[in-house]
Ligand SMILES: *[C@@H]1O[C@H](CO)[C@@H](O)[C@H](O)[C@H]1NC(C)=O
Ligand SMILES: *[C@@H]1O[C@H](CO)[C@@H](O)[C@H](O)[C@H]1NC(C)=O
Ligand SMILES: *[C@@H]1O[C@H](CO)[C@@H](O)[C@H](O)[C@H]1NC(C)=O
């Protein structure tokens with residue numbers, strides 16, 4: 348089964364998709380004019396041998412940031428300074444003159460606030476609740492710069508990280524030219540973010556998606572077979588990532604030729620007009636099925652794939668993933684492979700927990716020949732029984748042999764970024780080299796029986812940071828209490844701050860602004876394995892996420908936007924020895940965890956909507972998703 352049919356349909360639509368497998372020609376008109384993430388893969392989904400650049404790609408040590416990130420930060424920090432001035436133009440911090448303060452310290456960028464945003468996993472719930480937060484933080488959202496709102500925080504941020512469902516959000520935004528949530532909330536059939544059809548059924552026809560279900564599955568199969576035929580290991584994650592792409596990427600043919608590394612090639616990104624997007628996945632240790640707290644945490648940023656953890660402690664150039672690196676370099680006879688870092692494969696890797704959905708094909712009402720085609724593909728995969736993403740060749744083969752448990756493996760197995768329970772992707776943002784001051788941690792985890800978060804993700808990151816001579820490798824994290832305390836003290840029912848007192852830390856660490864999913868205008872605790880949301884439910888959860896981040900536009904606490912301002916400025920105040928204005932002390936006594944615990948077992952956590960109950964519709968999943976959810980829940984989560 349070759350991609351002839353589909354290929355002929357898209358011929359001409361994607362100028363780059365059919366280009367000869369060679370390094371991109373900088374004089375090529377299509378490349379020069381393109382301003383969004385680029386469909387620059389040499390052969391669509393199939394990684395291809397290309398001519399190596401004059402300096403052959405290699406693996407580098409993780410002791411510093413990449414030279415690309417370091418130079419990009421200079422451009423970005425200029426942009427965040429002006430964005431922060433805009434932000435504090437509408438967010439008042441008592442009568443403190445924030446703009447004057449920023450101006451006064453603008454000569455030394457390292458004194459200025461450095462902001463990160465982290466969006467957790469949790470399937471479509473995390474995607475939509477996370478989207479609500481991003482919508483609230485985005486100055487381009489209508490009314491988001493009104494009093495009590497938080498528009499401009501996204502523009503002020505240096506970094507944004509996502510894992511699993513949170514990585515789908517990042518992919519949707521970045522592969523679609525840093526689009527807005529308002530624009531993704533379309534109601535057009537055949538467009539992106541139509542979750543009324545489950546991913547098993549494929550997109551509605553119309554709009555940019557020209558396929559019926561049968562050709563949708565044929566397309567998924569052809570793409571993955573192409574990769575397999577070229578000699579690459581394939582796993583269920585390949586199909587999963589292709590399927591996700593149809594829902595997340597607003598491009599014909601499910602954006603098949605878009606790579607994650609192409610984000611770095613776009614002019615808007617190069618100009619520092621958006622935060623640095625980082626996707627997280629976990630490593631699974633050789634011969635282990637359970638992913639523990641000491642597993643290696645990897646990141647995909649637009650330039651590189653790798654980890655700061657002491658195990659591998661290295662980064663590979665993302666564009667050349669799929670090349671056969673040995674001991675950190677590319678042997679003379681090895682080709683430079685490009686196109687392995689397909690954007691859908693990256694977000695599929697971060698969300699392998701959901702792979703098993705695909706095995707539920709028989710519960711759909713699709714015609715049986717479609718089911719047969721699909722089952723066939725599934726069983727032809729090299730790793731059909733295995734809910735991993737296979738990264739073969741392992742870029743870290745024979746690299747750091749003394750410390751890396753993966754050094755003797757030709758294949759690297761990656762899994763869902765939340766499998767180590769660190770379901771909020773804080774890891775990239777607590778690396779000391781990045782000097783992040785404050786992290787807005789958007790948590791859509793389903794920890795409790797009612798699918799609300801209870802701090803488990805923060806506890807996991809905190810505990811990992813205590814292994815100071817081991818896996819923590821120089822990272823620090825504020826003290827976090829146990830989950831019973833979270834529930835007993837209400838730390839998960841409203842925003843809470845951790846690590847407010849920078850003198851009570853094991854080393855430099857950001858202040859954490861924890862934003863737990865909670866019901867304001869809607870019950871946003873949809874179960875993780877609900878596969879389909881109609882547009883109303885999608886929009887209800889997004890609006891609820893907006894209310895969570897803004898505390899209902901500061902109607903729940905009229906000081907909330909000021910308190911967010913204080914959290915942003917706190918570490919900067921420490922560095923410049925500025926005493927915070929009174930309003931900040933008031934905020935800190937209200938939102939900072941005070942170090943006390945209450946470890947008694949709390950009653951069941953069942954919050955009611957904070958805003959008028961009439962607006963809060965409970966969600967009844969459709970029949971299909973209920974069946975699938977029940978089936979998947981049985982074996983997908985340990
Ligand atoms: C991408 O977004 C920027 C900023 O909004 C815009 O100037 C540019 O035209 C967009 N590019 C494409 C290809 O849509
Ligand atoms: C923005 O605010 C105006 C004035 O309050 C209101 O009429 C409009 O509906 C708001 N728009 C949105 C998208 O909330
Ligand atoms: C790429 O080159 C290698 C040898 O370096 C070869 O084994 C492989 O088949 C080539 N792949 C493709 C898709 O041409």
Ligand SMILES: *[C@@H]1O[C@H](CO)[C@@H](O)[C@H](O)[C@H]1NC(C)=O
Pocket residue numbers: 632639641642658752
């Ligand atoms: C992780 O910890 C377990 C024991 O808790 C140990 O067996 C395993 O070797 C450790 N893995 C690594 C990579 O350190």
Ligand SMILES: *[C@@H]1O[C@H](CO)[C@@H](O)[C@H](O)[C@H]1NC(C)=O
Pocket residue numbers: 656657658660750820821
């Ligand atoms: C982190 O791990 C690397 C590799 O094992 C080691 O060289 C480095 O010293 C460690 N850094 C810290 C701060 O412990």
Ligand SMILES: *[C@@H]1O[C@H](CO)[C@@H](O)[C@H](O)[C@H]1NC(C)=O
Pocket residue numbers: 705706707708709718722725
């Ligand atoms: C679907 O059902 C058919 C017929 O019973 C079976 O052969 C096939 O293995 C099933 N497919 C999956 C993915 O379970």
Ligand SMILES: *[C@@H]1O[C@H](CO)[C@@H](O)[C@H](O)[C@H]1NC(C)=O
Pocket residue numbers: 793794795801803830831834949952
């Ligand atoms: C918190 O979540 C964890 C993980 O799901 C669960 O085991 C624990 O019982 C929960 N505790 C409370 C108090 O909600």
Ligand SMILES: *[C@@H]1O[C@H](CO)[C@@H](O)[C@H](O)[C@H]1NC(C)=O
Pocket residue numbers: 641657814816817818819
């Ligand atoms: C600390 O991390 C090291 C590997 O980095 C691991 O071998 C060890 O088991 C960890 N200790 C604990 C208590 O988890």
Ligand SMILES: *[C@@H]1O[C@H](CO)[C@@H](O)[C@H](O)[C@H]1NC(C)=O
Pocket residue numbers: 836941942943
């Ligand atoms: C700390 O916070 C808890 C929960 O809000 C409260 O009950 C307690 O009185 C506070 N303790 C101090 C010393 O402020």
Ligand SMILES: *[C@@H]1O[C@H](CO)[C@@H](O)[C@H](O)[C@H]1NC(C)=O
Pocket residue numbers: 489490491890893894899900902958
């Ligand atoms: C908060 O603002 C959003 C967006 O402007 C609006 O839709 C929503 O109704 C507001 N909520 C409250 C409680 O004012």
Ligand SMILES: *[C@@H]1O[C@H](CO)[C@@H](O)[C@H](O)[C@H]1NC(C)=O
Pocket residue numbers: 825826846851852940941942
């Ligand atoms: C201060 O640090 C100690 C030691 O890490 C910790 O036990 C305590 O909870 C911290 N206090 C706060 C408020 O974070």
Ligand SMILES: *[C@@H]1O[C@H](CO)[C@@H](O)[C@H](O)[C@H]1NC(C)=O
Pocket residue numbers: 796797798870872873874952953954955
């Ligand atoms: C959502 O939470 C409410 C209580 O806060 C609970 O009554 C409801 O059953 C939960 N829904 C799901 C799908 O867990």
